[in-house]
Amino acid sequence: MNEIKTAIKTEGLTKKFGDLVAVDNVDLEIKAGELFGLLGPNGAGKTTIIKMLSTLLRPTSGKGYVCEYDVSKDQNAVRRSIGIVFQDPSVDSKLTGKENLDFHARMYHLNKELRVKRVKEVLKLVELEDKAKILLENYSGGMQRRLEIARGLMHYPNVLFLDEPTLGLDAQTRRHIWDYIKKLNEKEDVTIVLTTHYMEEADYLCDRVAIIDQGRIVALDTPENLKNMIGADVISLKIPEGMDRLIEVLKGFDWVKKVTEHDGFLDICVKEGETKIPDIVISAQREGISIKSVSLHEPTLEDVFLQFTGRTIREEEGSAKKVMKRLMMGSRR
Numbered sequence: 001m002n003e004i005k006t007a008i009k010t011e012g013l014t015k016k017f018g019d020l021v022a023v024d025n026v027d028l029e030i031k032a033g034e035l036f037g038l039l040g041p042n043g044a045g046k047t048t049i050i051k052m053l054s055t056l057l058r059p060t061s062g063k064g065y066v067c068e069y070d071v072s073k074d075q076n077a078v079r080r081s082i083g084i085v086f087q088d089p090s091v092d093s094k095l096t097g098k099e100n101l102d103f104h105a106r107m108y109h110l111n112k113e114l115r116v117k118r119v120k121e122v123l124k125l126v127e128l129e130d131k132a133k134i135l136l137e138n139y140s141g142g143m144q145r146r147l148e149i150a151r152g153l154m155h156y157p158n159v160l161f162l163d164e165p166t167l168g169l170d171a172q173t174r175r176h177i178w179d180y181i182k183k184l185n186e187k188e189d190v191t192i193v194l195t196t197h198y199m200e201e202a203d204y205l206c207d208r209v210a211i212i213d214q215g216r217i218v219a220l221d222t223p224e225n226l227k228n229m230i231g232a233d234v235i236s237l238k239i240p241e242g243m244d245r246l247i248e249v250l251k252g253f254d255w256v257k258k259v260t261e262h263d264g265f266l267d268i269c270v271k272e273g274e275t276k277i278p279d280i281v282i283s284a285q286r287e288g289i290s291i292k293s294v295s296l297h298e299p300t301l302e303d304v305f306l307q308f309t310g311r312t313i314r315e316e317e318g319s320a321k322k323v324m325k326r327l328m329m330g331s332r333r
């Protein structure tokens, strides 16, 4: 792995399902050892990209390379190089943690000695040693996810794909999983490509993030640089009426960098936001426009997404939660 500098490369990677262009001309280059995030709302094309890179789906056009192997030509070599944790739970609930891991390792033809050693190693990595002999159906949601991540690592892959590793988990469990992901990126020297629609996750974990919307990469950089693109604080106003009039007034101030309207809110990008709130409130009052709430925050990746697409990722979260609930109900049956 050391000699490979580029873990993933795509050139014009495209997937169409009938008339729908799910992945649209994606160019990516991910360095070996990177922790890289694909951030985007439901249906953005994240899973489809992962599926093409892991040889589960054939690209309609364009090229994809994993560890310099062509995903359309060297499929076996690609499969040997990767580990994958699917968006939907895929562990066998009637096997113990250890059995799940051992089964996976057998499929990769690891010999017995190596299997025993590796099972111990990966269980330690995700701190599940004491749960090794318990059936998966008796693991908590977070533990199951950790075991799936461990399983993805069993055969020493160079690249690990994590498709929505923390979808539907509570905030505390999510943070734990983030720590494991960071740890294994460092300790196992594995390149990690994860998808998420949680901007905090992409921000906290990833060295670089590609923001994806409707199959296209709309921005790609370090979380820091992406947020710096906003170049200001964000003042968010809730306004039931008179939005257009206030936008006109605000555009008249030379210190207002950008004004964006979304779901009854007005986001105003300004430097030193806290000093500008009084001016904004007074201007609104003069126009007879009532402001229901005011908040000020430093830019987040959500603001970056809004700037590039005119929509928020958050709008989509409700529906993602519903999907997760449905999945969880399914796995309990």
Ligand SMILES: Nc1ncnc2c1ncn2[C@@H]1O[C@H](COP(=O)(O)OP(=O)(O)OP(=O)(O)O)[C@@H](O)[C@H]1O
Residues within 6 Å of the ligand: 017, 020, 022, 040, 041, 042, 043, 044, 045, 046, 047, 048, 049, 087, 197
């Ligand atoms: N096998 C398929 N047949 C038809 N359409 C598909 C198929 N797989 C995906 N799509 C469509 O392609 C688009 C991208 O889907 P994809 O699953 O890649 O999105 P995603 O970014 O992973 O979304 P989510 O955050 O909900 O997981 C969606 O519009 C989806 O309905």
Ligand SMILES: [Mg+2]
Residues within 6 Å of the ligand: 046, 047, 048, 087, 163, 164, 195
């Ligand atoms: Mg997906």
